Amino acid sequence: MAAQGIRIEGLKKRYGSGDTAVDALKGVDMEVAPGEVVGLVGPSGSGKSTLLKCLGAVIDPSAGRMTLGDAVIYDQGWKARDLRALRRDKIGFVFQAPYLIPFLDVTDNVALLPMLAGVPNAEARKRALELLTALDVQHRAKAMPSQLSGGEQQRVAIARGLVNRPPVILADEPTAPLDSKRAMAVIRILNDMAKKYETAIIVVTHDEKILPTFKRIYHIRDGVTHEEAGEGRGFD
Numbered sequence: 001m002a003a004q005g006i007r008i009e010g011l012k013k014r015y016g017s018g019d020t021a022v023d024a025l026k027g028v029d030m031e032v033a034p035g036e037v038v039g040l041v042g043p044s045g046s047g048k049s050t051l052l053k054c055l056g057a058v059i060d061p062s063a064g065r066m067t068l069g070d071a072v073i074y075d076q077g078w079k080a081r082d083l084r085a086l087r088r089d090k091i092g093f094v095f096q097a098p099y100l101i102p103f104l105d106v107t108d109n110v111a112l113l114p115m116l117a118g119v120p121n122a123e124a125r126k127r128a129l130e131l132l133t134a135l136d137v138q139h140r141a142k143a144m145p146s147q148l149s150g151g152e153q154q155r156v157a158i159a160r161g162l163v164n165r166p167p168v169i170l171a172d173e174p175t176a177p178l179d180s181k182r183a184m185a186v187i188r189i190l191n192d193m194a195k196k197y198e199t200a201i202i203v204v205t206h207d208e209k210i211l212p213t214f215k216r217i218y219h220i221r222d223g224v225t226h227e228e229a230g231e232g233r234g235f236d
Ligand SMILES: Nc1ncnc2c1ncn2[C@@H]1O[C@H](COP(=O)(O)OP(=O)(O)OP(=O)(O)O)[C@@H](O)[C@H]1O
Pocket: 015, 016, 022, 024, 042, 043, 044, 045, 046, 047, 048, 049, 050, 051
């Protein structure tokens, strides 16, 4: 799949209307190159999840512009013709709560997306197992989601977000329930993906352990973003 950077310009999001309206995003600018992993930090309620949901076409922005590669997907209204296809083919999500499918085992939770995209079942399961192994949950491959710990569920959800090798990955606190060794492994995998497939990746995090790994970090406060250089350290 062709590499696609992210460009966000003047993005606004208002929830509700009238007296109870909340202006969650007031003009966000952000750019992520193909192959780049950027951090997104800010206080609780500052609009981090709102920004990822707008970019992932889970909710409608109120104004602004968003581009993936050469394609304008939003410009004062959705320009992408098929938002379901956009979500399915372009975006890998890793959300705060894992949302695994309760009646599918771990392998099938991960293999389902490539199967739906037409990858033969055996190949889809092989890809799923490779990722589960990289994330150190391969021993739970036949378990049902309800039988997993919170951290195991999160790692399965991460595998599911990456398995289709989407050009864009949006991760909302992906390492929150993980110990520092596993958190670092997740960040290493995201960086490997970025390099290997030219994926553009945004990681929302409060995690002090992983913050020093980013080369660039966006801070969001009161609905606007400021860019800062990060330390760009390694992953060990
Ligand atoms: N569906 C909604 N309806 C109304 N207001 C909302 C809705 N979702 C979020 N908000 C408000 O928008 C603002 C931004 O919320 P958002 O979830 O994006 O914050 P966040 O930065 O992800 O916070 P956290 O670190 O706690 O996850 C908050 O004031 C929140 O209360």
